[in-house]
Amino acid sequence: MFGVVVFPGSNCDHDCYHVLKHVLGQPTHFIWHQEESIDPSFKVIVLPGGFSYGDYLRTGAIARFSPVMKAVARFAQNGGIVIGICNGFQILLEARLLPGAMLRNRGLRFICRDVYLRVENTDTVFTNQCASKRVLKIPIAHGEGNYFAPPHVIKELKDNNQIVFRYSGPDGTLDDYNPNGSVENIAGIINKEGNILGMMPHPERASEEILGNTDGLYIFKSLIKAIELHSNTGAVRSVAR
């Protein structure tokens, strides 16, 4: 079962819910930000995009203190899968569930357009369906997506294969395809244990034929596969290696 957290100011919550429930036919429920616990029947928690708490102070800084975030942290500690998209990624960073921080985009402008992502690690619960398609076209929509982390953290991310998505060209080349100035073209990372993903691009906006792009489904279908495997074998984690 999928849970989509709703913060005040979330605006991609319904998109995620729609794709999971109506496009992919998965049992999906909203989880209000005041909830203090997450039912164990949830297998995946989605922190959706938007402008939680008006992005006041810093993006994600206030949402991090929502009661539900303590529950999300516990859920993740117990091996539950968490995916933070855009503002959800920013919240995961502020909550220190993922390393690093977001700066304003290099060009200062809010960028809303399709970008290409090179899938750097297909051995994760979020990307196990991407082996056949290593470059995805998915839109970004953010003003603060300029990923930053100190050099020793970047080294750790690389050593542990935690960089999952890099901004690239359609052919997977990295040069000249960094929309926002992110260190190492980083568009998405996972934690060491491999059960928490943060990504700036919006897969839920690229999951229906009628919208002209279904590349986002590779990510949601990977999650569904991971849940299936979990229910069969009890092994939820595909460890980042």
Place this chain on the structure above:
Amino acid sequence: MKAKVYVTLKKGVLDPQGKAVQSGLVHLGFKGIKDVRVGKLIEIELEGLSLEEAQRSLKDMCESLLANTVIEDYHFEIGDAPEKVTERCILSEGKVIA
């Protein structure tokens, strides 16, 4: 008791906003601008705390919410009136400098 908390991007962290302001100032014809960094000033009114308690509390506030210490430094001033600062405490990366 009033406190002023200053939050700035760490040295070495790119400040796109500062760069944009700098280029704006240059375009307006201002000369001699070497660098511009944009930060935040947060004013907090405190009550019922000793100076020491206030310092400790402010440090906690900065570390937990007001600054993101991955990218930002902070320091704060505590005083009853802005012109009458009774205590100045500068913290950077957890170290008390002055």
